[in-house]
Amino acid sequence: MVPTYDLTPTVPTPLPTCTLPPAEEISEEGFGYFRGTWFIGRVLVADAETIVREEGEILEWLDATASTPEEFDVLARAIETQEDDGVADSLGFEHPPSGLARFIGDDRDVYPLDGLEVGVAGLSQALSVVGGPTSASCRSHHGPNRWSDCPIVFFAAPTWRVEILADLVSEEGCGLTPDRGMLTVFGRSVREMHALALRILKERGRFRRMPDRWRTRRESVRAKHSQLTLATETQPRAEEVVARHALWRRCGDRIKRRQRLQIRRGSLRNLAACKFPAAQELVEEIFGPTGP
Secondary structure, three states: OOOOOOOOOOOOOOOOOOOOOOHHHOEOOEOOOOOOOOOOOOOOHHHHHHHHHHHHHHHHHHHHHOOOHHHHHHHHHHHHHOOOOOHHHHHOOOOOOOOHHHOOOOOOOOOHHHHOOOOOHHHHHHHHHOOOOEEEEEOOOOOOOOOOOOOEEEEOOOHHHHHHHHHHHHHOOOEEEEEOOEEEEEOOOHHHHHHHHHHHHHOHHHHOOOOHHHHHHHHHHHHHHHHHHHHHOOOOOHHHHHHHHHHHHHHHHHHHHHHHHHHHOOOHHHHHHOOOOOHHHHHHHHHOOOOO
16 A cells, blocks of 8 residues: 545645756755755656656555555665665564565665655656756655655746646646745655656656747847847946856856766766756756746
């Protein structure tokens, strides 16, 4: 069984919004001032699909094996940490459940699900694919020490992408709400969160291009700004040039930090497969399609 929490997910109207974190506020530990986190950054579609597929297999086994929320939590934690010592004792079994060894093995060079928790790992990866960088996630845990009462993922995204995402969130039975200056997706169980991850990856093409109505609005604002600039200035200001050079330097530093982070986490497979984005793509991911 998969634990289900007593809540009713909703998507409010009007939709909540947030701003993408400035580059200087993003570190190896991510953004949002959470502890024990790391910045995922841009994720390749193939890597996200691998995580979501593996998560689906784990959830299927947990659903068939666990009979209580406590058993689900113990077994999920054993898979996440790759430690099965004490699992049988914790559950009152003579031996670990059949099939657990399939997900825990000495031949693994990295943690499963890229070190994230079962049920929210896939959604964290899927959001990162479509331009919604994540800052923290939790599948919720059995017992009084959990920091979230339901499965949840914190993220940030441009408003036009939030508008597209809201439709998918609602259709998959999840909720959307603002929190800590960011947005969160939450659900009654990790089953809905996993289904949403699958849906986002399936319809990821919708997030690539800004809708025409948003594009028209942006061009209108840009035209007004250009007219004002031409009326008041005849050449670029020196401080703007300096700011742009500083921006490119920060982008380069972020790419280097991401490389170090991949090595530190021991994810050699991901490092070899990862194609780091060009600076311009990185700027768009951080500040949105309009630029800083």
